Amino acid sequence: MNKILIDAIESHFLIIFQIEPLLIFSPGRINIIGEHTDYNEGFVFPAAIDKGIVAAIQKSKTNLCTVYAFDKDENYEFSIDGIKPLVDGDWRNYILGVVDILQEKGKKIEPFNMVFGGDIPGGAGLSSSAALENSVVYGLNELFSLNLSKKEMIYISQQAEHQYAGVKCGIMDQYASMFGQKNTGLLLDCRTINSKPFHIDFKEYQLLLINTNVKHSLSDSAYNERRSVCEKISSLLRVKALRDASEEGLLKIKEKVTEDDYQKALYVIQENKRVGLASKAMKGNDILKLGELLYQSHYGLQHQYNVSCEELDFLVEKAKDSVEIIGARMMGGGFGGCTINLIKNNSEEVINTIVKTYHEKFKIQPSVYQVNIDDGVRVLK
Numbered sequence: 557m558n559k560i561l562i563d564a565i566e567s568h569f570l571i572i573f574q575i576e577p578l579l580i581f582s583p584g585r586i587n588i589i590g591e592h593t594d595y596n597e598g599f600v601f602p603a604a605i606d607k608g609i610v611a612a613i614q615k616s617k618t619n620l621c622t623v624y625a626f627d628k629d630e631n632y633e634f635s636i637d638g639i640k641p642l643v644d645g646d647w648r649n650y651i652l653g654v655v656d657i658l659q660e661k662g663k664k665i666e667p668f669n670m671v672f673g674g675d676i677p678g679g680a681g682l683s684s685s686a687a688l689e690n691s692v693v694y695g696l697n698e699l700f701s702l703n704l705s706k707k708e709m710i711y712i713s714q715q716a717e718h719q720y721a722g723v724k725c726g727i728m729d730q731y732a733s734m735f736g737q738k739n740t741g742l743l744l745d746c747r748t749i750n751s752k753p754f755h756i757d758f759k760e761y762q763l764l765l766i767n768t769n770v771k772h773s774l775s776d777s778a779y780n781e782r783r784s785v786c787e788k789i790s791s792l793l794r795v796k797a798l799r800d801a802s803e804e805g806l807l808k809i810k811e812k813v814t815e816d817d818y819q820k821a822l823y824v825i826q827e828n829k830r831v832g833l834a835s836k837a838m839k840g841n842d843i844l845k846l847g848e849l850l851y852q853s854h855y856g857l858q859h860q861y862n863v864s865c866e867e868l869d870f871l872v873e874k875a876k877d878s879v880e881i882i883g884a885r886m887m888g889g890g891f892g893g894c895t896i897n898l899i900k901n902n903s904e905e906v907i908n909t910i911v912k913t914y915h916e917k918f919k920i921q922p923s924v925y926q927v928n929i930d931d932g933v934r935v936l937k
C-alpha cells in the first residue's frame with residue numbers, strides 16, 4: 557500500500573482539523589473478464605487492487621461538513637440538510653450522493669470532516685468513483701455506528717452513482733472494492749450478489765494494465781444507452797434480464813430489432829458465457845485458454861458492443877503481435893482507460909515497445925501498472 561499517500565492524508569487531516577481521524581483505505585478494482593454483464597444480472601470476474609482511495613474522516617465540531625480533495629487541492633463545505641446533486645458532475649457528487657442516500661434510508665448522521673486522496677487516476681477504468689463512494693459510506697458507518705452490512709453499503713454507493721453521478725452502473729465495482737480478497741479473483745453472480753473466490757496465481761504469467769490515458773467524453777451517456785438497449789431487448793424476449801437469454805432465443809426476434817441492438821445483446825449473452833469458460837480455464841490452470849477468452853471479449857466490446865476506442869484497440873492489436881502477451885482486452889466501461897494484459901513475467905522489452913509505438917502514434921504517454929490483488933475496504937487506523 558502507498559505509505560506516502562496514507563501519511564500525507566493523515567497529516568493533512570491533523571493540520572486542518574486538529575483531531576485524530578479514522579483512516580480508511582478503499583481500493584479500486586480490475587476485472588479479468590465479464591464486461592457490461594453486471595447490469596444484465598450476469599457474471600463478472602473482478603478483484604480489488606492495492607491502489608485506491610485513502611480517506612481520513614472524523615465528526616465535525618460545527619454544523620457543516622468540510623471535505624478536502626488532496627489531489628485536486630480543492631475544499632468543499634456543505635450542510636447535510638437539503639442536499640442536491642451539483643450540476644457539474646465532479647467528485648463532490650460522489651460524497652453528497654452517499655450522504656443523501658444514507659439519510660433517505662433514515663440513517664442518522666451528523667456533520668463530518670474528511671480529507672481524501674488516491675493513487676488511481678480517474679477515468680482509468682479502475683473504479684476510482686466506486687472506491688470514493690465506498691470510503692465515504694464505510695467511514696460514516698463506522699463513525700456514526702450505523703450498523704450497515706457490507707452489502708447494504710455497496711447498494712448505497714451504487715445509488716449515489718445512479719442518482720448523483722447520473723451513471724446507471726451495475727454492482728461490480730462497488731462489490732469488488734468492498735469484498736476484495738488478497739490474491740483472489742471473485743466470480744460474482746450479479747443476480748444473487750454472491751461470489752466464489754479463485755486464488756490467482758498465473759505462474760509464469762501476470763496481469764498488467766496499460767492505461768491509454770484518454771477518456772472520451774459522452775462515455776456516461778453511451779453507458780446508459782447500452783443499458784437501456786439491454787433492457788429493451790430483455791423485455792422483447794420476455795426475460796428478466798439478458799442473463800436469462802440464449803443466442804437461439806435472440807435469433808427468433810432478430811427482425812424486430814436493429815442489427816446494432818442485436819449485436820449488443822448477442823455480445824452480452826456471449827460475454828456471460830465467456831465468464832463461465834474463464835472460470836473453468838482458471839480452475840484447470842489453462843492460462844492460454846484464459847488469454848484467448850480475453851481477446852474474444854475485446855473483439856465483442858470493439859465490434860459488437862461498440863464501447864472501445866482507437867487507442868484501446870491499438871494497444872490490444874500490439875499485444876496480439878507479441879508472443880509474450882497471451883490475452884488482452886479493454887477493461888471497465890470503455891471509451892478509454894486501461895487494457896488488461898495477460899503477459900509473461902519479465903517482458904519489459906515488449907512493454908517498452910508497445911509504450912513507444914503508442915506514444916509515436918497518439919502523442920500521448922501511456923502508463924503501465926503492475927497489478928497486486930488485495931483486500932477490500934478496511935480501516936487502517
Ligand code: GLA
Pocket residue numbers: 590591592593594595683725726727728729888889890
Ligand atoms: C463500469 C460500471 C460497472 C460495469 C462496467 C462494465 O465500470 O461501473 O458497473 O458495468 O463499467 O463492465
